[in-house]
Amino acid sequence: MAKAKSEVSNPVFVFKIALADQDDIWRRIAVRASQTLGDLHAAIFDAFDREEEHLYSFFFPRPGSRGRARLRDAIEYSHPYASDEESPFGETRNAAKAKLRNLGFRPRQVFFYLFDFGDEW
Numbered sequence: 001m002a003k004a005k006s007e008v009s010n011p012v013f014v015f016k017i018a019l020a021d022q023d024d025i026w027r028r029i030a031v032r033a034s035q036t037l038g039d040l041h042a043a044i045f046d047a048f049d050r051e052e053e054h055l056y057s058f059f060f061p062r063p064g065s066r067g068r069a070r071l072r073d074a075i076e077y078s079h080p081y082a083s084d085e086e087s088p089f090g091e092t093r094n095a096a097k098a099k100l101r102n103l104g105f106r107p108r109q110v111f112f113y114l115f116d117f118g119d120e121w
Contacts, residue, residue, distance in 0.1 A: 010032050010033055010034050011032070011033050011101075012030050012031065012032055012033070013030070013031055013032075013033060013100055013105060014028055014029070014030045015028070015029050015030075015031070015040070016028055017029055017044055017047070017048075017113070020112075027044075027047040027048065029043045029044060029047055031043055031100060032100070033099070033100050033101035034099060034100075034101060035099070035100055036095065036096055036097065036098055036099055036100065037058050037077045037095035037096075037098045037100070037103075038079075038080075038095045038096035038097075038098075040058075040100065041056050041058075041079075041095060041113070041115075044113060044115075045115075050115070054115060055078065055079045055081060055082045056078065056079050056082075056095070056113065056114060056115045057076050057077065057078040057079070057082060057092070057095070057113075057114050058076070058077045058078075058095060058111060058112065058113050058114075059071055059074040059075070059076050059111060059112040059113075059114070060074055060075040060076075060077075060103070060111045061073070061074045061110070061111065061112075062074065062075070071112065074112070075093070076091070076092045076093065077092070077093045077094070077095040077098050078092045078093070078094070078095055079095060079096075080094050080095070080096045
């Protein structure tokens with residue numbers, strides 16, 4: 001059976017989202033390649049039954065980076081309000097405009113999601 005054209009041109013990414021300090025708490029989340037990191041944030045928000053909105057960022061470490069450099073030198077995509085502000089980590093990009101298909105994901109790639117900059121959930 002042939003796949004529909006829309007399925008081929010708009011594949012689905014499946015992410016395993018685990019809490020950093022409690023890796024036994026996790027969810028699998030599926031999103032289409034045409035969606036944005038802002039959409040991925042919304043899916044994570046819903047999957048973990050969050051109710052209060054806060055700012056968020058995704059951090060994509062550069063290949064080969066280790067230790068503190070993993071975040072310091074990472075590419076950061078943030079909530080649209082946060083992407084307008086200066087980040088201590090350098091340039092911040094708008095997560096609501098970052099299409100998943102353009103991010104070059106690799107199988108089993110690790111990246112970080114920070115929700116609520118005050119409580120760091």
